[in-house]
Amino acid sequence: MTNTRARILEASTELFRRQGMSGTGLKQIAEVAKAPFGSIYHFFPGGKDDLAGETIRRAGREYRDLVLAFFAGPDDLVTNVETAFAAAAAVLVETDYADACPIATVALEVASTNEPLRQATAEVFTDWIEVGGRHLEQRGVPPEAARGLIIGFITSLEGAFVLARSRRPPYRLVGAGRAVPGGVGVAVGPRRRGCEAESGL
Amino acid sequence: MTNTRARILEASTELFRRQGMSGTGLKQIAEVAKAPFGSIYHFFPGGKDDLAGETIRRAGREYRDLVLAFFAGPDDLVTNVETAFAAAAAVLVETDYADACPIATVALEVASTNEPLRQATAEVFTDWIEVGGRHLEQRGVPPEAARGLIIGFITSLEGAFVLARSRRPPYRLVGAGRAVPGGVGVAVGPRRRGCEAESGL
DNA sequence: GTCTATACACGGATAGAC
DNA sequence: GTCTATCCGTGTATAGAC
Numbered sequence: 001m002t003n004t005r006a007r008i009l010e011a012s013t014e015l016f017r018r019q020g021m022s023g024t025g026l027k028q029i030a031e032v033a034k035a036p037f038g039s040i041y042h043f044f045p046g047g048k049d050d051l052a053g054e055t056i057r058r059a060g061r062e063y064r065d066l067v068l069a070f071f072a073g074p075d076d077l078v079t080n081v082e083t084a085f086a087a088a089a090a091v092l093v094e095t096d097y098a099d100a101c102p103i104a105t106v107a108l109e110v111a112s113t114n115e116p117l118r119q120a121t122a123e124v125f126t127d128w129i130e131v132g133g134r135h136l137e138q139r140g141v142p143p144e145a146a147r148g149l150i151i152g153f154i155t156s157l158e159g160a161f162v163l164a165r166s167r168r169p170p171y172r173l174v175g176a177g178r179a180v181p182g183g184v185g186v187a188v189g190p191r192r193r194g195c196e197a198e199s200g201l
Numbered sequence: 202m203t204n205t206r207a208r209i210l211e212a213s214t215e216l217f218r219r220q221g222m223s224g225t226g227l228k229q230i231a232e233v234a235k236a237p238f239g240s241i242y243h244f245f246p247g248g249k250d251d252l253a254g255e256t257i258r259r260a261g262r263e264y265r266d267l268v269l270a271f272f273a274g275p276d277d278l279v280t281n282v283e284t285a286f287a288a289a290a291a292v293l294v295e296t297d298y299a300d301a302c303p304i305a306t307v308a309l310e311v312a313s314t315n316e317p318l319r320q321a322t323a324e325v326f327t328d329w330i331e332v333g334g335r336h337l338e339q340r341g342v343p344p345e346a347a348r349g350l351i352i353g354f355i356t357s358l359e360g361a362f363v364l365a366r367s368r369r370p371p372y373r374l375v376g377a378g379r380a381v382p383g384g385v386g387v388a389v390g391p392r393r394r395g396c397e398a399e400s401g402l
Numbered sequence: 403g404t405c406t407a408t409a410c411a412c413g414g415a416t417a418g419a420c
Numbered sequence: 421g422t423c424t425a426t427c428c429g430t431g432t433a434t435a436g437a438c
Contacts (some may be wrong), residue, residue, distance in 0.1 A: 004421085018313045025413060036423040038416090043276035047415065098313040104363055108306040109221045112299040121367045151364070158358025162305055163352070165312035166322045181335035203406090226431060237405045239434090248433065405438080407432080413430065 005043045007033040010046050012055045018098045019115075020105040021052055052106065053120050059102035060124030064131060067157075071135040081153065088157065089164070089173035100161035128154055208234040213256045219299045221306040222253055222318075243389055260303035261325030265332060268358075272336040282354065283361065289358065290365070298369050301362035312324050334370035337395040 009032035015024040027047055030037045044050040070084035071077075091099050107121040132150035137143055164173050212234035216225040224307050227249055232240045245251040271285035272278075308322040333351035338344055365374050 003241065020221060020223060022221060023310055023314065027413080036422055038423095039421080041415075042421065048413095080413085096313070105306070105309040107363060107367045108309060109224055112219045112297070113224065115278075118367060119393045122369070125364055125368055155357055155360035155364060157360065158363040159356035162308060162359040163326055163356060166308045166319060167326055168323070227433090239405055240403080242433075243403065249431095298437075403438105405436105407437095408421085409432105409434075411431080411433100414428095417425085418426075419424080 004039050006036050007060055008035050008040060008043060009055060012051055013059045013102055016055055016106050017102040020109050021108055041115050052117055056106060056120040056124060063102050064128050068132055068135055077139055085173060092164055097165050100165055101158060102157055104161060205236050205240050207252055209241060209244060210256060210259055213252055214303055215261045217256055217307050218303040222311050223310055251317055257307060257321040257325060264303050265329050269336055270298050278340055286374060293365055298366050301366055302359060305359055305362060329385050
């Protein structure tokens with residue numbers, strides 16, 4: 001039997017990702033986590049906001065490692081970026097367009113309503129930019145370009161998730177990755193063209 | 202005194218945009234709209250979902266017209282796109298990073314939880330793509346390219362909104378527009394470079 | 403059509419037995 | 421540390437006076 005605290009965080013992560021924070025009740029989290037309701041307040045004395053802060057930070061780290069792992073792939077950078085988008089698209093399809101960015105919905109919900117949690121989401125995005133930028137620099141991209149590219153990558157991914165979760169099949173997620181490898185191509189080497197039509201996603 | 206129904210829709214639009222749908226109560230909507238609570242059910246017999254559907258469709262049309270108006274500006278397309286991003290950034294700053302896309306938060310909230318409303322958001326995004334694509338075609342962009350460009354434009358805008366509302370000042374919204382006019386430049390004429398540093402936003 | 407009062411469920415939070 | 425019972429506010433929805 002895994003840790004109760006861990007199960008609670010897994011449940012809140014999954015539910016926040018799919019339903020948002022205000023759309024998810026603590027009772028539902030306890031139910032999904034197969035944990036007694038009181039355990040939530042035992043492990044997260046600050047209540048829902050406490051749990052949400054931890055959820056945002058933990059999910060943010062995990063998703064960063066998951067996505068940035070593609071940047072260390074054996075292929076060239078442009079291919080790596082395309083692979084990352086294709087992988088995100090595959091998860092999306094497998095989960096019926098539910099599992100996209102784990103913090104995006106919450107980030108929009110709290111941006112103007114809950115300052116501590118807004119900061120938590122901001123720290124996650126900033127972390128992605130810093131760590132991702134370092135990855136790109138290690139691949140030979142100049143620092144200033146690396147920062148612009150990783151921001152463009154995250155921007156495209158988040159925007160594509162919004163459209164894809166709403167529109168589903170008509171929208172092709174990989175198409176959104178096109179602008180990013182285009183930019184990578186400019187910074188790193190010759191641009192590859194015609195890479196947007198293949199890939200079933 | 203304006204129409205009660207109209208005031209209710211204005212209130213729901215503004216509140217959904219800032220807090221999302223599940224974070225907004227009908228009582229709060231009535232309060233902001235300065236309308237009696239019962240009027241909501243008078244004008245929207247289907248309750249919250251009914252009101253939300255109307256809100257999504259109406260806000261979607263208005264925002265489309267607002268944004269696409271920039272595509273008809275007197276300058277070249279690249280400049281027009283940059284101006285659109287700059288205008289969106291200005292509104293964001295003026296409203297303390299609250300007023301971004303009016304349907305994005307709701308779209309993520311309902312994507313996996315409310316199929317009729319998910320479809321309403323999907324229809325809005327599809328409408329933006331179709332109408333926006335036609336605008337670009339009128340400016341001389343070939344049909345296939347126009348579709349890719351307008352999707353890229355919306356994707357970048359939505360992604361930039363997520364990052365900007367969360368991170369605030371550190372993030373420069375106009376930077377996100379770079380990839381889009383880059384693509385426009387490829388499709389339409391010579392690329393302009395070095396356009397990402399100016400503009401205070 | 404306008405507005406108030408209220409029903410009923412569910413939200414977050416807490417107390418306290420075990 | 422686990423689990424149940426319960427408090428109280430708020431949420432959606434409805435009834436019905438005016």
